[in-house]
Amino acid sequence: MAPERTKSAGSPRTRTEKVHHALRSAIIDQRLAPGSRLPEDAIGESFGTSRTIAREALGRLAVEGLVDLIPNRGAFVANPSLEDGRGIFTVRRALERAMVLDLVGKIDVTIAARLRDMVAREAALAARNDAEAIRLAGEFHLTLAQLTGNPLLLRYVTETVSRCSLVLAMYGRPHSADCGAREHSAIVEALIAGDAEGAAALMDQHLAEVASRALLSSRVEKDIREVLAAYAKDIDIG
Amino acid sequence: MAPERTKSAGSPRTRTEKVHHALRSAIIDQRLAPGSRLPEDAIGESFGTSRTIAREALGRLAVEGLVDLIPNRGAFVANPSLEDGRGIFTVRRALERAMVLDLVGKIDVTIAARLRDMVAREAALAARNDAEAIRLAGEFHLTLAQLTGNPLLLRYVTETVSRCSLVLAMYGRPHSADCGAREHSAIVEALIAGDAEGAAALMDQHLAEVASRALLSSRVEKDIREVLAAYAKDIDIG
DNA sequence: AATCGCAATATTGCATGCAAAGAAAAAGCA
DNA sequence: TGCTTTTTCTTTGCATGCAATATTGCGATT
Numbered sequence: 001m002a003p004e005r006t007k008s009a010g011s012p013r014t015r016t017e018k019v020h021h022a023l024r025s026a027i028i029d030q031r032l033a034p035g036s037r038l039p040e041d042a043i044g045e046s047f048g049t050s051r052t053i054a055r056e057a058l059g060r061l062a063v064e065g066l067v068d069l070i071p072n073r074g075a076f077v078a079n080p081s082l083e084d085g086r087g088i089f090t091v092r093r094a095l096e097r098a099m100v101l102d103l104v105g106k107i108d109v110t111i112a113a114r115l116r117d118m119v120a121r122e123a124a125l126a127a128r129n130d131a132e133a134i135r136l137a138g139e140f141h142l143t144l145a146q147l148t149g150n151p152l153l154l155r156y157v158t159e160t161v162s163r164c165s166l167v168l169a170m171y172g173r174p175h176s177a178d179c180g181a182r183e184h185s186a187i188v189e190a191l192i193a194g195d196a197e198g199a200a201a202l203m204d205q206h207l208a209e210v211a212s213r214a215l216l217s218s219r220v221e222k223d224i225r226e227v228l229a230a231y232a233k234d235i236d237i238g
Numbered sequence: 239m240a241p242e243r244t245k246s247a248g249s250p251r252t253r254t255e256k257v258h259h260a261l262r263s264a265i266i267d268q269r270l271a272p273g274s275r276l277p278e279d280a281i282g283e284s285f286g287t288s289r290t291i292a293r294e295a296l297g298r299l300a301v302e303g304l305v306d307l308i309p310n311r312g313a314f315v316a317n318p319s320l321e322d323g324r325g326i327f328t329v330r331r332a333l334e335r336a337m338v339l340d341l342v343g344k345i346d347v348t349i350a351a352r353l354r355d356m357v358a359r360e361a362a363l364a365a366r367n368d369a370e371a372i373r374l375a376g377e378f379h380l381t382l383a384q385l386t387g388n389p390l391l392l393r394y395v396t397e398t399v400s401r402c403s404l405v406l407a408m409y410g411r412p413h414s415a416d417c418g419a420r421e422h423s424a425i426v427e428a429l430i431a432g433d434a435e436g437a438a439a440l441m442d443q444h445l446a447e448v449a450s451r452a453l454l455s456s457r458v459e460k461d462i463r464e465v466l467a468a469y470a471k472d473i474d475i476g
Numbered sequence: 477a478a479t480c481g482c483a484a485t486a487t488t489g490c491a492t493g494c495a496a497a498g499a500a501a502a503a504g505c506a
Numbered sequence: 507t508g509c510t511t512t513t514t515c516t517t518t519g520c521a522t523g524c525a526a527t528a529t530t531g532c533g534a535t536t
Contacts, residue, residue, distance in 0.1 A: 013309040014489070016297065039517070050491045052290075055518085056297050059254065063301040065393060071251045072497050072518060087388035090336060098332030150325035152303070152401075156394060163390070252519070277487070288521045293488085310488060310527050 019047050020057040027066050027077055028162045030169050038067065038075040064159065078166075082215060085167035089211040092160035093204055096141065099157060100187070100203045102148045104196040111147065115188045118143060123181040138165065140184050164210075172214035183209075257285050258295040265304050265315055266400050267373065268407045276305065276313040302397055304404065316404060320453060323405035327449040330398035331442055334379065337395060338425070338441045340386045342434040349385060353426045356381060361419040375417035376403060402448075410452040417448065 023043070026032045043054035058075040061067035068076045080088065107115075122136055138161050145157035183206040190199035261281070264270045281292035296313040299305035306314045318326065345353075356378060363371040376399050383395035421444045428437035 016489085041517075051518090052490060052492090056294055059294050060297050060301045063298045065390065073499095074518070083387075084389060087386075088390050090340060090388060091333070091390050091394060094332050094336030095329070098328060102328060148325075150328060151322065152326050152329050152398075155303075156329060160390070254519085279487075289488090290520060290522090311529095312488070 015047075015049050015053050016056045016060075019043065019049065019053050020060050022047065023057055023061060024064070024066060027061070028165065030166070032077050034077050034079040034166070034170060036077045038077065040075075065163075080163070080167055080170070082171060085171055085215055086211070088160060088163050088167055089207065089215070092157070092164055093207045093211075095153065095157050095160060096144075096203050096207060097200050099145055099148055099153060100191065100199045101196055102150065102153075103144060103191055104194055104199060106147065107191050107194075112188075112192045115143075115191070116185075119181055119185045119188055122184060126181045137181075137184075168210075168214045180206075253285075253287050253291050254294045254298075257281065257287065257291050258298050260285065261295055261299060262302070262304060262400065265299075266376070266403045268403070270315050272315050272404060272408050273317040274315045276315065278313075303401055316401070318401065318405055318408065320409060323402075323409060323453055324449070326398060326401045326405055327445065327453070330395070330402055331445045331449075333391065333395050333398060334382075334441050334445060335438050337383055337386055337391060338429065338437045339434055340388065340391075341382060341429055342432055342437060344385065345429050345432075350426075350430045353381070353429070354423075357419055357423045357426055360417075360422060364419050372403070375419075375422075378417065378422050406448075406452050417444075421447075 023032075023038075032038070038058060040051040040054045040058070043057070044051045047053070058067055058069065062069040062075070066078050068078055070076070118140060122140065125132065125136060141161050142154075142158060145154045148154070183202070187199055187202045187206065190202055261270075261276075270276070276296060278289040278292045278296070281295070282289045285291070296305055296307065300307040300313070304316050306316050308314070360371075360374050360378065363374060379399050380392075380396060383392045386392070421440070425437055425440045425444065428440055
């Protein structure tokens with residue numbers, strides 16, 4: 001009656017899952033710009049499947065909030081506003097605070113060494129600011145989430161980290177290192193020391209800084225109407 | 239190029255969405271027990287649609303974590319373990335804490351009245367403990383999430399509330415009112431008074447109590463194998 | 477008599493096809 | 507020329523059908 005214990009098989013087995021994951025990666029990696037149309041036909045053709053598969057994948061991405069689905073009109077890559085961006089960071093801060101609090105006390109010597117090693121590797125790449133460095137910085141947060149052993153927390157942190165990258169890509173300053181290795185190091189040390197409140201505060205401050213770096217100014221206007229409104233109000237149509 | 243600003247149309251328009259929402263309600267209302275099989279045929283027939291629709295709805299519910307999808311085997315109502323349950327509550331507490339903190343200061347007289355009215359209606363149904371009362375209690379949390387104006391927070395709170403219902407269905411005591419109207423009232427009053435830390439503490443305590451009520455004892459074994467293992471060890475097969 | 481293997485059955489995975497809703501383009505009117 | 511209306515065309519929404527995979531029941535074998 002009950003299914004076997006297998007939770008979420010490692011590699012995607014059905015075509016729908018494959019396309020689902022591929023599309024998600026494409027969106028997160030900014031290969032598909034926010035607002036882009038996602039026609040079922042084109043997707044199916046790209047992956048060598050029928051529209052049915054593309055359609056199912058789009059529906060699932062819509063549940064994840066990465067795609068906007070408009071009935072009878074089609075699917076579009078989500079296009080978070082600046083305000084949405086702030087909201088995403090709010091959620092992320094709450095989640096990672098809980099994550100850090102949960103982690104205190106679960107850190108043994110093995111894990112401690114692993115974390116220190118990871119931070120050291122980050123520091124080594126700190127000078128560069130390419131995709132690799134950015135990916136590594138994000139992975140720090142994902143690793144911590146994984147260490148909690150809480151599947152839902154891991155999923156949500158993964159999602160929020162992804163979406164924060166998206167937001168940073170849209171509104172962040174081009175050449176800012178989004179995560180400082182030094183800040184990560186401080187968090188790790190607080191965790192190892194068992195200082196719950198300290199670690200939580202450091203993480204909170206860390207994310208607050210990342211957010212403020214990005215979200216202070218709206219570098220890109222999100223909607224055409226927002227852009228044009230500024231011009232329209234100076235024009236007398238009559 | 240970009241789609242119009244319309245986010246998530248109010249009422250579901252496509253059949254897929256309708257079935258999706260209906261199935262979710264059925265699961266949350268505990269009309270479909272955790273672990274139950276969800277055959278595409280039966281669902282399609284129930285709603286008067288084809289399997290295609292049922293299939294899409296199941297895929298979306300799987301993303302939400304309410305359904306387990308096993309390739310070539312079928313769909314099952316999610317069957318969270320006790321540990322999963324704890325993890326879900328951990329996440330929910332973190333989210334709702336952030337929610338309450340965000341809400342303080344956003345409460346004007348109109349909203350205050352609306353919240354008080356909602357709590358009053360809850361109190362009126364407090365005696366009963368049927369599906370309607372349960373639904374209303376959950377809606378309190380969803381309403382608060384909606385008031386933040388944070389779409390991601392709303393989505394995550396919605397998901398965690400849903401999954402907590404599932405967990406309570408599995409492990410909670412049968413006749414416990416899961417959310418006390420009095421506790422909700424206290425939270426609302428703290429919010430209206432602008433007492434951020436107080437409101438956060440009340441919410442945290444509220445959810446901690448709900449969790450502890452449910453998760454102290456494992457009333458139901460999750461997996462058939464877990465159940466049978468206890469019997470098997472007393473039996474000599476030979 | 478219990479176990480193994482095989483066939484029959486049920487259910488999922490996926491593609492195709494048709495109808496309808498929207499968008500774009502062309503024609504008609506002021 | 508500019509605006510409305512109608513027509514065409516693209517794209518989505520959904521059902522059906524076929525192939526593939528897992529499960530169940532039955533019979534053969536040891």
